[in-house]
Amino acid sequence: MTTERAENMEGARTAQDDLVQVKDLQMYFPITAGLFRRRVGDIKAVDGISLNIKRGQTLAIVGESGSGKTTLGRAILRLAKPTGGEIWFDGVNILRLSGRQFMPYRQRMQVIFQDPYSSLHPRMTVGSFVGEPLVVHRLAASKVEYRRRVAELFRSVGLDPAMTGRYPHEFSGGQRQRIGIARALAMQPEFIVADEPVSALDVSVQAQILNLLADLQDQFGLTYMVIAHDLSVVRHIASRVVVMYLGKVMEISSAKELFDDPLHPYTQALMSAVPIPDPRVERARQRQILVGDIPSPANPPSGCVFHTRCPIAIDECRGEAPALRETKPGHWTACIRV
Amino acid sequence: MDRVIEQPLEAAFVARLPREWARAVWRFARLKPLGALGAVLILIAVVAAAFPYVFATHDPARIVAAPFTEPSAEHLLGADYAGRDLWSRTIWGARLSIMVGVLAVFAAITVATFLAIVTAYYGGLVDLLFQRVVDTMMTIPGLVLALFVLVVLGSSLNTLIFTIAIIFVPPQLRTMRSVVLSIKEMPYVDSARAIGASTLRIFARYIFPQLIALYLILGSLIIGTAIIIETSLTFLGLGLPGDVPSWGNLVSRGVRDVFNAGYRLTIPPAIAIGAAVFGFNLLGDALRDVLDPRLRGSGVGLTGRSARFAEQIQSAERGRPS
Amino acid sequence: MGTYVLRRLMLVPLTLFLISLLFFFMLRTIPGDFVDFLFAEEGGSGIGQRITGQTGSAEEEWERLVRERYGLADPIHVQYVRWTSHLATGDLGNSYVNQKPVVDVIRERLPATVQLGIMGLIGSVLLGVPLGIVSARFPESKLDNLVRVLSLGGLTTPAFVIAAVIVVVLSTQFYWVTPDFVPFWEDPVTNLSNIAIPAAVVSFTAAAPIMRLTRSQMLEVLGQDYIRTARAKGLAEGSVFYKHALRNALLPVITLIGLSLDRLIAGSVIVEVVFGVNGIGAALVNAAETRDFPVLQAITLLIGAAVLFANLLVDITYGWIDPRIRYD
Ligand SMILES: Nc1ncnc2c1ncn2[C@@H]1O[C@H](COP(=O)(O)OP(=O)(O)OP(=O)(O)O)[C@@H](O)[C@H]1O
Ligand code: SF4
Ligand SMILES: [Mg+2]
Numbered sequence: 001m002t003t004e005r006a007e008n009m010e011g012a013r014t015a016q017d018d019l020v021q022v023k024d025l026q027m028y029f030p031i032t033a034g035l036f037r038r039r040v041g042d043i044k045a046v047d048g049i050s051l052n053i054k055r056g057q058t059l060a061i062v063g064e065s066g067s068g069k070t071t072l073g074r075a076i077l078r079l080a081k082p083t084g085g086e087i088w089f090d091g092v093n094i095l096r097l098s099g100r101q102f103m104p105y106r107q108r109m110q111v112i113f114q115d116p117y118s119s120l121h122p123r124m125t126v127g128s129f130v131g132e133p134l135v136v137h138r139l140a141a142s143k144v145e146y147r148r149r150v151a152e153l154f155r156s157v158g159l160d161p162a163m164t165g166r167y168p169h170e171f172s173g174g175q176r177q178r179i180g181i182a183r184a185l186a187m188q189p190e191f192i193v194a195d196e197p198v199s200a201l202d203v204s205v206q207a208q209i210l211n212l213l214a215d216l217q218d219q220f221g222l223t224y225m226v227i228a229h230d231l232s233v234v235r236h237i238a239s240r241v242v243v244m245y246l247g248k249v250m251e252i253s254s255a256k257e258l259f260d261d262p263l264h265p266y267t268q269a270l271m272s273a274v275p276i277p278d279p280r281v282e283r284a285r286q287r288q289i290l291v292g293d294i295p296s297p298a299n300p301p302s303g304c305v306f307h308t309r310c311p312i313a314i315d316e317c318r319g320e321a322p323a324l325r326e327t328k329p330g331h332w333t334a335c336i337r338v
Numbered sequence: 339m340d341r342v343i344e345q346p347l348e349a350a351f352v353a354r355l356p357r358e359w360a361r362a363v364w365r366f367a368r369l370k371p372l373g374a375l376g377a378v379l380i381l382i383a384v385v386a387a388a389f390p391y392v393f394a395t396h397d398p399a400r401i402v403a404a405p406f407t408e409p410s411a412e413h414l415l416g417a418d419y420a421g422r423d424l425w426s427r428t429i430w431g432a433r434l435s436i437m438v439g440v441l442a443v444f445a446a447i448t449v450a451t452f453l454a455i456v457t458a459y460y461g462g463l464v465d466l467l468f469q470r471v472v473d474t475m476m477t478i479p480g481l482v483l484a485l486f487v488l489v490v491l492g493s494s495l496n497t498l499i500f501t502i503a504i505i506f507v508p509p510q511l512r513t514m515r516s517v518v519l520s521i522k523e524m525p526y527v528d529s530a531r532a533i534g535a536s537t538l539r540i541f542a543r544y545i546f547p548q549l550i551a552l553y554l555i556l557g558s559l560i561i562g563t564a565i566i567i568e569t570s571l572t573f574l575g576l577g578l579p580g581d582v583p584s585w586g587n588l589v590s591r592g593v594r595d596v597f598n599a600g601y602r603l604t605i606p607p608a609i610a611i612g613a614a615v616f617g618f619n620l621l622g623d624a625l626r627d628v629l630d631p632r633l634r635g636s637g638v639g640l641t642g643r644s645a646r647f648a649e650q651i652q653s654a655e656r657g658r659p660s
Numbered sequence: 661m662g663t664y665v666l667r668r669l670m671l672v673p674l675t676l677f678l679i680s681l682l683f684f685f686m687l688r689t690i691p692g693d694f695v696d697f698l699f700a701e702e703g704g705s706g707i708g709q710r711i712t713g714q715t716g717s718a719e720e721e722w723e724r725l726v727r728e729r730y731g732l733a734d735p736i737h738v739q740y741v742r743w744t745s746h747l748a749t750g751d752l753g754n755s756y757v758n759q760k761p762v763v764d765v766i767r768e769r770l771p772a773t774v775q776l777g778i779m780g781l782i783g784s785v786l787l788g789v790p791l792g793i794v795s796a797r798f799p800e801s802k803l804d805n806l807v808r809v810l811s812l813g814g815l816t817t818p819a820f821v822i823a824a825v826i827v828v829v830l831s832t833q834f835y836w837v838t839p840d841f842v843p844f845w846e847d848p849v850t851n852l853s854n855i856a857i858p859a860a861v862v863s864f865t866a867a868a869p870i871m872r873l874t875r876s877q878m879l880e881v882l883g884q885d886y887i888r889t890a891r892a893k894g895l896a897e898g899s900v901f902y903k904h905a906l907r908n909a910l911l912p913v914i915t916l917i918g919l920s921l922d923r924l925i926a927g928s929v930i931v932e933v934v935f936g937v938n939g940i941g942a943a944l945v946n947a948a949e950t951r952d953f954p955v956l957q958a959i960t961l962l963i964g965a966a967v968l969f970a971n972l973l974v975d976i977t978y979g980w981i982d983p984r985i986r987y988d
Contacts, residue, residue, distance in 0.1 A: 074528070077532055079528050079531055079532060103534055106532070106533065106534035107534070109532075110532060110533070111528070111529065111532045113525040113528070113529065114525075115525060118524050118525050118526065119525040119526055119529055120526060121526045121543075121544055121547070122548075123547040123548065123550075124543070124547075132530075132533060132535070132543075133533040133534075136533055136534055136535050136536075136539070137533075137534065180529075183529070183533070186533075187533065470674070470675075470678060471678065473671075473675060473678075474675050474678040474679055474682060475682070477675060477679060477964045477967050477968050477971070478679070478922075478960060478963060478964050478967070479922035479923070479925050479926045479963065479967065480922075480926065481926040481929060481930075482925065482926065482929065482944065482960055482963055483960075485944065485945070485948050486683065486686065486948075486956060486960050487686065488948070489948045489951060489953075489956060490686055490687060562816060566818040569818060569820070569821075570818055570819070570820050570930060573820045573824075573930075574820075574929075574930070574933060574945050574948075575945075575949060576945070576948055576949070586820075589820065589821060589824050590824075592824070592828065593824045593827055593828055593934070596827070596828045596831050596832060597831065600828070600832045601825070601828035601829055601832055604824055604825065604828045605825065605828075608821045608824065608825055611817075611818060611821055612813075612816065612817045612821060615816040615817070615818070616812070616813075616816040616817075619812070619815065619816045620812075
């Protein structure tokens with residue numbers, strides 16, 4: 001549903017529509033050795049990524065573990081300082097801003113974490129945890145208003161405001177994730193990065209949280225960047241999808257297009273790992289299994305980083321890294337054989 | 339499994355009504371009878387330290403009997419070489435030892451916690467510098483370092499407390515720092531930064547509350563060691579002045595008077611020291627198991643298996659001159 | 661591994677340098693300097709005569725002479741450089757109390773302490789490891805409980821209390837008098853019989869943590885999967901216990917033993933004083949009582965260096981025994 005709405009807006013694409021623009025972002029972690037902590041190499045966690053996120057859109061980032069998804073999300077939120085590139089938020093390069101100048105933007109972008117156990121502070125009542133942003137940014141004029149706002153936030157994520165005095169350990173995983181979402185909503189942000197928001201939850205709870213996220217998006221006009229392992233989650237909520245591998249973008253397209261016609265061999269491999277509900281289709285389709293492990297980002301393969309595991313790799317793939325090309329309208333692929 | 343063990347922790351931290359507190363304490367006693375025994379021993383020592391005049395039968399500084407008077411109903415443990423009542427002197431000794439131990443440890447852990455938060459959070463050059471200084475100070479056995487500092491500062495009650503505090507800062511700083519490093523990486527700290535919380539707020543609201551359990555564990559574990567160091571230094575004649583009724587002095591004097599009074603003057607203060615230290619250790623062990631099962635082992639973090647293991651042993655064992 | 665050892669080795673001089681700085685400047689944190697301090701303690705002429713070896717000057721004159729003699733009139737960094745360069749040539753200065761070269765004091769006192777340390781170490785291992793193993797072999801048995809109480813007692817009772825109680829019991833029950841220390845090479849029998857009891861006290865206090873760690877390590881290793889597999893394969897219990905578990909459990913114990921040097925030192929300081937052993941520890945306490953700063957400073961440095969090298973040795977041996985361990 002969200003997907004269709006976003007699809008319809010695809011035509012009217014202008015720069016003003018983009019809430020977030022990432023340009024050639026780089027995040028290298030130094031590897032040091034020896035007595036003097038000499039820099040002997042880099043972990044290229046994010047290596048030259050560009051992407052745009054339109055207002056009201058849900059952009060999904062998918063890729064195997066270690067492909068740099070979390071690092072990308074943290075960089076966009078300025079929780080980690082990138083080593084190169086630009087991040088534009090609503091027309092402002094936020095990497096240029098001082099800490100003080102950035103404060104108003106902090107309010108406009110928030111984060112939801114993967115692990116509902118370690119993302120809530122165990123020694124804070126859930127009420128004060130959710131209300132903390134209101135205190136930090138002085139968003140409540142009085143105690144009464146503060147309480148009213150917290151209660152409102154609890155209701156908006158489907159929790160009983162009577163529970164504000166309890167501690168996180170008294171809640172289930174799904175409830176904790178709702179509490180985390182309530183805290184993210186407290187400052188009325190426009191943009192939320194959700195880092196694998198449901199992967200730690202029971203399957204039965206996953207759908208509830210995803211529906212909650214979709215409802216909140218409709219209600220508040222939120223823009224999402226959702227990081228996910230699981231393609232069925234992506235299919236459920238994303239309007240556009242970025243496929244990442246070893247810190248680089250392999251493919252970008254609308255969600256529907258990507259699922260109907262994945263062009264990049266890596267995307268195809270990821271897709272074939274997702275079971276298809278219809279057993280006849282499942283049996284008939286060709287399974288393409290990814291062999292081997294993801295190479296180390298400290299020492300990525302030359303040329304196309306995927307060539308060590310690509311079933312259709314040829315000699316040229318080792319040469320130069322393939323650029324992202326628009327292989328179909330709105331569908332970009334980084335592969336010389338597409 | 340772990341949830342069961344953590345229950346008293348959660349219960350104690352969220353308890354607000356007296357009834358909830360009582361229940362948390364009761365659960366602790368059921369789970370850790372030895373820890374409860376330790377708590378009782380400490381309670382006795384603390385009560386004696388707080389109200390010595392209630393339990394002492396005589397003025398500890400007054401000559402109230404003939405020298406080396408045998409124990410009697412009037413003088414429960416007899417009298418020392420000057421004719422002062424040993425029972426009363428032993429009771430008053432609790433006040434000095436407990437006071438020195440508690441104050442020194444409180445100061446040391448507070449400073450260590452503060453430094454750990456700041457250095458671990460910011461990292462960089464300051465952190466490196468502090469680590470080197472910590473390494474250096476930990477190379478010298480606690481008792482030897484204390485001896486040196488005391489000679490420089492001169493012996494008095496205040497310098498003794500200060501000295502013991504100084505030798506405890508490095509090992510506690512190291513333990514606290516490693517814990518802060520792991521807390522710093524928790525998503526809730528990221529979450530605090532994401533809402534724009536100030537660094538001070540992150541320290542006070544997000545990191546410090548997570549250190550309270552460790553603060554209590556380390557505190558109760560090392561108060562025993564602090565008492566050992568204080569009594570040892572006093573025994574060697576470098577801590578509290580010679581005629582002050584402290585346990586270290588009483589034992590030292592008892593040894594010197596052995597040919598006049600036998601072991602009668604040595605054993606009671608020796609038992610008092612042993613019981614107090616034993617109590618703090620038992621409680622510390624139990625608190626560690628209950629509050630932070632990750633630290634279980636024989637000493638804080640003793641069961642790790644790495645090069646850091648060696649350092650951890652050092653920090654855990656550090657400063658016990660026994 | 662190689663670079664790790666190299667890094668640790670290069671840290672040694674740095675740490676030694678920091679130790680020397682620490683002590684040097686700590687001595688200078690005394691308000692005024694230690695000459696003022698000494699003069700205030702015991703008046704000018706006595707100390708002045710002792711230090712300069714002259715007689716018959718006025719009170720203020722003494723102060724100037726002593727200060728000159730120790731180079732205290734120079735700026736502090738000059739003093740430090742001079743002190744360390746003397747240190748490098750093995751000149752540790754002279755004792756304030758009897759003008760003896762500090763090097764001689766140390767040379768005279770070292771044998772007793774080294775002997776006490778070695779015997780204490782051997783005793784603590786012979787006591788701690790077997791008891792820890794037996795305790796883990798029959799957990800929760802009477803024997804186990806006894807060992808646990810013993811080790812807890814050893815951990816919680818200060819060495820001076822144990823030493824004092826032994827002294828008073830021996831002297832009242834057996835009219836025993838603490839004997840003088842005789843070097844081993846002069847009279848081995850007297851030497852050993854004299855040092856046996858002090859060494860036993862040091863062993864006991866150092867054995868407690870070894871006992872505890874051996875026990876907990878054995879129990880931990882016994883709970884692990886490969887031991888259960890070995891048991892399931894029908895290996896005899898004794899063989900599982902001694903062949904498989906023991907080897908893995910003892911690794912950290914070895915580290916602990918290597919690191920118990922500072923415990924041994926602290927223990928022998930006390931024990932030497934109580935039993936009148938003429939060693940480094942007794943000299944240290946004596947120097948502290950008489951404010952004999954050159955001796956005090958030299959002994960603390962010596963102890964620091966010894967602990968430092970022991971730690972280095974442990975780290976290197978540990979990495980060598982267990983190559984799985986990676987150093988970062
Ligand atoms: N602070 C850091 N220092 C060094 N390396 C890091 C750091 N953070 C991340 N990395 C490395 O960067 C790479 C990408 O990590 P990242 O967590 O972004 O991957 P991810 O796609 O989120 O994986 P996952 O699905 O497991 O969460 C990994 O190889 C990781 O080891
Ligand atoms: S460029 Fe070559 S290696 Fe890379 S995905 Fe395409 S075919 Fe495979
Ligand atoms: Mg991640």
